[in-house]
Amino acid sequence: MMKNIKMLGLILVVLVGLLGLSAFVSADSDLYEIGMVEVDGVVVFVEGYDELIPVEVSLDDSFEVEVYVYGTGEDACEEDEDSCEVDVKVKVWVGGYEYDDIEATSNTFDVEPGVGYTKKLTIELPSDMDVDDDNEYTLYIEVYDNEDEERVNGNLYLERPRHSLDVQDVLYDSTVSAGDNLDVEVRVENLGEEKEDDVKIEVSLVDADGNEVASDVEYIDELAAFEEDNEDEESSDSVDLLLNLDDCLEDGSYELLVTVSYDRGHDELEEVYDVSVSNNDACATSSNDEEESSNEDGGVTVSLSSNSLDAVAGETNSFVLSFVNTGSNTETFSVTVSGEEQWASSDVDPSVVMVASGELEDVTVSVTPDSDAEGTHDFTVNILDSNGNLVQEVSMSVDVEETSSSLSNTGSALKVAFIVLIVLIIIVGLIIAFRRLNDDDDDDDPLEPKDGQTYY
Missing domain, CATH: 2.60.40.2310 (Immunoglobulin-like)
Structure with missing residues (x-):
């Protein structure tokens, strides 16, 4: 009796296990299939193969997956083709990353028999994924409806770029008053294979018109390569920057731009954050006082x-x-x-x-x-x-x-008088000269006899 009970219990356990297993297994669909898959323009799968060709992508880039779906319901629905139309989605995801889901899913679309469809999805890779040979990731491509699915997968290999930096964190006060100082702490990590020297970090506050209202610049002397991070050399570091805000900076929303330049200025990355600036009451009072003073003391x-x-x-x-x-x-x-x-x-x-x-x-x-x-x-x-x-x-x-004119007339009269005077002087001179000549003639008497001569 006890043996029969144990046997019955074992059969029940096996049946429950089979039922549970059936919940994780989905049947292939007769209404659609994955015809081809491309990764960044390279064909990695065509219909008839069991898995993807191994894919290698760069860690610091996103990659694009293009999936071709083909409706195969002609044979299954010869009598009623409308019943063979099915709503499906395409999903692409990366397995093996422990911290988060790396996936992208398309919108729902209708698949009809004999018609092909193309869906493009972009996968963003987290910067902290391991690139060691021991860490393997799997790229999954899946087309599914509410009952069935078609899936294909293959190995995904990651290549670490030579030069790659990441802004790990930016600490700042998102609400600040005009006239205050805005402290910004920026932490940067080197994810590349090469050491980076003289990394430039610039922080700027920009208004809605794109005008820079405050900025500051700091440098990180050296960041070790990602795989060389140890006690002596670190692949990450932080800098503190200070933005001096004008007392009369207009209130409103501003953008905080964090720009990191590296690889001797050939590469650059930028992060954008929001900052809200409120009015400074002291500025309003000061402005009024200055205006009154200008009107009174200026003018x-x-x-x-x-x-x-x-x-x-x-x-x-x-x-x-x-x-x-x-x-x-x-x-x-x-x-x-x-x-x-x-x-x-x-x-x-x-x-x-x-x-x-x-x-x-x-x-x-x-x-x-x-x-x-x-x-x-x-x-x-x-x-x-x-x-x-x-x-x-x-x-x-x-x-x-x-x-x-009066001066001119007077001058003319003087000239005339002067000329008359000269003429008079000349006349007087001539008269005097003639008189003297006459006097000389009187002194010599013509009737007086000369020596040795006698007149009778």
Whole structure:
């Protein structure tokens, strides 16, 4: 009796085991098959083979798998071909990696009898996968529906690149206030076969328009090759960088760009992170104070080319007023002249001047004294703002000489008088000369006898 019970229990255990095994075994499909597989453009499987040709890929790259699926339901569904259409997915995955799933799956698509389909999937390889010969990985290609599947697999070999770095971690505060310092710690690991020297790490904060608002650069002197990592040489290292943010940096979202340059600058990798910058209240107060101070202490200054003029009656003389706006706002002024009405006429060009912030504008004031305005005269230049209020008075003095025509007439008269004087002198000289000649003739009497002669 006990023997029969034990035998029955053994049979039940075997049946349960078979049922459990059947849960992990899927039948091949009669409605589709894997016709061909390409890895990065190289054919590694065609229909009729049992497994993939061994595949070798570089560890630092992703690789593309292209799967050709063919509908084979013609024979199975001769009477009703619509019943042979089936919804399937294509899945590619790598087995043998203990930390995570390395896989990619297509969207669901419909397979019809006699029709071929192509699906491309990309596999991203983790940078910490082992490349030793003892570590084998398997590449699986599977097409499946809710009942059946078609699967093919083969060995996957990894090749470590000569030069390859990886940003292991970036530590920073994702929320910061304007005016604060943003500390950034970057840890870099060498995954390549070669040692890397003078690795450049640059961190930049960039606004929404792509403008760099802060940056810093540090260097790692040396990173040992991945397989040479030991107590004396390390394949990973960290650097600390500091970004000084402007007090008035606008609030909003910014990008933190981490750029690593290596292999003598021939290779580069970049990571992007988000940073939120909030407004600095002190900056808003400071800006208002600066604006008020600018309006009060700044404004427009006026300089004069000369405070006095030497003029000639009837001739126009000019001087220049220069307006320099050191404030933050555009200012408008008008210029007038007063106190010259009784002895001169005046003109201002332009009479109204608009001076933009940081700009210089000139105004020319012209004064023409009357022909009889000889002497020293005073007048005033008035500068008024846009509301007509007097801003500044400039006192001027003019020394007016008589007209050039009067001087010319006087000179001509002097010339005539001088000529007349010369003529008179010449005449007087001639008269005196004649008189002297006559006196000499009187001294010699013609009737007086000469020696030895007697006249009767």
